[in-house]
Amino acid sequence: MSTLHADHAPSGGTYADRYVAAAHFRDRDHEFESVKMGVWLFLSTEILLFAGMFVGYAILRMLHPEAFIAGSGKLSTFWGLLNTVVLLISSWTVAMAVRSAQLGKQGALQFHLIVTNLCATAFVVIKLVFEYYPKWQEGKLPGKWFSYPYAVDPSEPLWWGIYFGSTAIHATHVIIGMGLLTWLLIRARKGHFGPHHYTAVEGVGLYWHIVDMVWIFLFPLLYLIH
Amino acid sequence: MTTITSPHAGHGDHGGHHDHDVSYLHPKGGIWTTIWDWASTIDHKKIGVMYLVAILFMFFLGGMAAIAVRLELMEPTREVTVAGKNVVTGQLLAFGQSLQKGNENYNRMFTLHGAIMVFMVIVPSVPASLGNFLLPLMLGAKDVAFPRLNLLSWYVYVLGSIFAVAAIIMGGVDTGWTFYTPYSTTTDVEGNMAYWRIVSMILAAFILGFSSIFTGLNFVVTVHKLRAPGMGWFDMPLFVWGIYGAAIIQVLATPVIGITLLLLIFERLFRIGIFDPAMGGDPVLFQHFFWFYSHPVVYVMILPGMAIINEIIAVYSRKRIFGYRAVAFSTLAIAAISFIVWGHHLFTSEGEVAAVVFSAITFLVAIPSAIKVFNWIATLYKGSIRLTTPMLYALGFLFLFTIGGLTGLPLGTLSVDLHLHDSYFVVAHFHYVMMGSTIIAFIGGIHHWWPKMFGRMYNEFFAKIGFWLVFIGFNVTFFPQFMMGAHGMPRRYASYTDEFLIYHQISTIGSWVLLVGFLVHLFVFIHSLLAGRLAPPNPCGGLTLEWTDAASPPIEHNFHHEPVVNHGPYDYDDVFPKQADPKEFPMPAPLPAGARAH
Structure with a gap:
């Protein structure tokens, strides 16, 4: 497919140095700009997806403010805050990963990808072990599984539906992000990224920031309203 | 039409071409190789x-x-x-079972x-x-x-x-x-x-x-x-x-x-x-x-239909499209307005103030839609119209979309909608827009680009018969639904009173005509694939790049050389369409390449 460009392909160096754009792009910059625009469009769809969730939250909170305040009071602000800090750190490291790729610092790139992935793992573990599991034990579950006997408001199952629905969709994005970060790490170890070619690092980095940003909105809306 | 050396025949003369000069439809090998080639x-x-x-x-x-x-x-x-x-x-539909079962x-x-x-x-x-x-x-x-x-x-x-x-x-x-x-x-x-x-x-x-x-x-x-x-x-x-x-x-x-x-x-x-x-x-x-x-997705359905109509009307009138920028901007205007009118589907379930606001915004959609219709009609005016199958479909579109669009206005009017909502009037309205406009444009578009896609011409006579069956069948099916809707026939009911019998029967008979029309088109397509005349690269005299710079069917990489654009897509008065037959498109006199930009 890239026979037409074979003549212009730089020889020697790493994969990233030799990289040539797909045949339907003029050059690497053209490809990079196009991919970046595609990623931004994709991220706008992500924002709109969560926007639906937030609108649902707003309407139900307006209808049942008591249930939301009572439900929010049963969340652990400590673990929520810790997870916020964890994600903020990962945002920093993923930005550093992109910077390292741009500067061609292979070791730093891999280090930051690993730290970001560890933060993501920590987030999921905290979510499951210290938040979901105890609530499941106490019966604070959405809809038909709700069996918590001390609910103060009859609409509390609704709150747990919003809580579990929004955090589970967010956590799914974190887990997908872990997969993407692992993929980046494997490629980084093969020397796929460098100053001339870091499109994938940049794209995943942007995705990761959006996942963090959604949490920045979820945290106060869910944990800090009582 | 006169015979033009087809790209298929042309290839033999050159010989020794690279693989990527072959038509994209050219099989890569045996049956399994070809299937895998398509699947991947x-x-x-x-x-x-x-x-x-x-x-x-x-x-x-x-x-x-x-x-x-x-x-x-x-x-x-x-x-x-x-x-x-x-x-x-x-x-x-009960197949001998109970009334309940039949309704289900x-x-x-x-x-x-x-x-x-x-x-x-x-x-x-x-x-x-x-x-x-x-x-x-x-x-x-x-x-x-x-x-x-x-x-x-x-x-x-x-x-x-x-x-x-x-x-x-x-x-x-x-x-x-x-x-x-x-x-x-x-x-x-x-x-x-x-x-x-x-x-x-x-x-x-x-x-x-x-x-x-x-x-x-x-x-x-x-x-x-x-x-x-x-x-x-x-x-x-x-x-x-x-x-x-x-x-x-x-x-x-x-x-x-x-x-x-x-x-x-x-x-x-x-x-x-x-x-x-x-x-x-x-x-x-x-x-x-x-x-x-x-609601926005309704415009995902109609905008591409309108997009096809632009091309067909311009090329078969051989006239520059009237108000290019107005058409382009009205597209964006429709896309933008489409996001703020969803509430008109909830006139009877949302609050009154919201209904009033949504009703008002809904009427805004009519403006860019009307701009497009006016521009298409102005393009037709004094054009050299050729009534090919795609052009018939485009004219059919104008007719049906105008009905579909104008009947949207009473539905957007709150007081009238209270009477008409959930009736067959709504059913008829959106079928005139979705089927009468989008599907009609789609079928017209398939015919227009068929020679480009498959490298073969279709039988114009039978395609036209297909058009008339579809057009008449469509109107017979859906026009009575406006009338019964206005008389109070609700949608989604399996039964009705005798008052509506005649409308329903006309409508059902229309659906059979429609079915026959589509089967005729299916026949035309299959016949073309099996026995159609090889298509010249630019049978319609179009000025867009797929006609002027690509073969019929295009080669795998689309163009032999990256095309350079030095004229507008509708400059029929100034530019001779490349790859077209000079006998068929005698005017205007061919200009030397690059003599005129835009």
Whole structure:
């Protein structure tokens, strides 16, 4: 497919140095700009997806403010805050990963990808072990599984539906992000990224920031309203 | 038409060409190699053809459901007592079972028809098939921006369709294509297979949304980044503008239906209660969510149809399109306004103030739509009109879209809508727009670009017969529905009073004419593929790049050389269309290349 460009392909160096754009792009910059625009469009769809969730939250909170305040009071602000800090750190490291790729610092790139992935793992573990599991034990579950006997408001199952629905969709994005970060790490170890070619690092980095940003909105809306 | 050396014949003379100079349809080897080549292709032309085949197949399924619906409505359902025994008459879908069963089958049939036609046919129809094929060709690009994502979108489409077919095999869904709560979350109680069929259908719509987003995202980036040298935004063919407007809506509206359907599945499986009034949830919230996507998506359906009409009317009138910029900007205006009018689907369920506001905004849509119609008619004025099959379809579109558009105005008027809502008037209105406009434009577009896509001409005589059958059949089917709707016939009922008998019977007979018309077209297509005359590269004298710079069918990499754009897409007065037959398009006198820019 890239026979037409074979003549212009730089020889020697790493994969990233030799990289040539797909045949339907003029050059690497053209490809990079196009991919970046595609990623931004994709991220706008992500924002709109969560926007639906937030609108649902707003309407139900307006209808049942008591249930939301009572439900929010049963969340652990400590673990929520810790997870916020964890994600903020990962945002920093993923930005550093992109910077390292741009500067061609292979070791730093891999280090930051690993730290970001560890933060993501920590987030999921905290979510499951210290938040979901105890609530499941106490019966604070959405809809038909709700069996918590001390609910103060009859609409509390609704709150747990919003809580579990929004955090589970967010956590799914974190887990997908872990997969993407692992993929980046494997490629980084093969020397796929460098100053001339870091499109994938940049794209995943942007995705990761959006996942963090959604949490920045979820945290106060869910944990800090009582 | 005169004979022109076809690109097929031409190739023999040159000899020793590279592989990529061969037509994209040229088989790569044996049957299995060829199948694998298609199944793994990232060529936008092949993916467009694969989409076309898949969409036409789903169109057939949805059409059969429509025929069944019309058949049931041929006679009203009655339970009459004859000689002391209860006898049910007019129950054509009951298959000898009870009245209840017959009504259920009817509900499943119209749901099937609606869901298939909306999610699997009309939304992807023009963009995914013709758009995929033509967008890079018209822009002078080798492919869409993300070819692998493009192939993925086709597989996702097929996967979604499989989920929909699974729902049908499990017995079908009777919620209507809108899945309104709380009915959709409570019908078919838990405990057997039937419980899962609605989940399967909702999942199908959810999955198809991804396919739609992938296509839309791909097209937006392609239009922004892959235009040929010399092609500015206002040098693009208006087809591209229409597809671009639709693609933006696809990207921005579809995620909202994604979250809505996800919540609906949670609601059904886990009873989370967000849309359940019994638990304190809000079913109207579902309606808002649903229409926040499903109204803009109406313009995903119509904008690509309008896009086709631009090309057909200009090329078969041999006239510069009237008010290019007005048409281009009206596309964007429709796309923008489409996001703020969803509330007109909820006039009877939302608050009064909201209804007034949404009614007012709804009328705004009429302005850019009317601009387009005026411009098309102005383009026709004093043009050298050739009444080919695509042109007949374009004229049919003008006629039907005007009816469909104007009948939207009484529906947008609050006081009138209270009488007309949920009646056959609504059914007739949106069929005039969705089928009478989008599908008509789609069929016209397939004919227009058929020689380019498959390298063969079709039989013009039979295609025209097909057009007249479709056009007459369509009007016979749907025009009586305006009248019975205005007289109070509600939609979605299997039975009716005698007052409506004559309208329903005319309508059902019309649906048979329509069916015959589509079968004629199917025959025309198959005949063309098997025995059609080889197509010249530019049989219609078009000035857009797919006609002037690509072979029929195009080579694998679209163009031998990257095209350079030095004239507008509709400069018929100034530029002789490259690759066209000079005898057929004698005017104007050919100018030396590059003698005139724009």
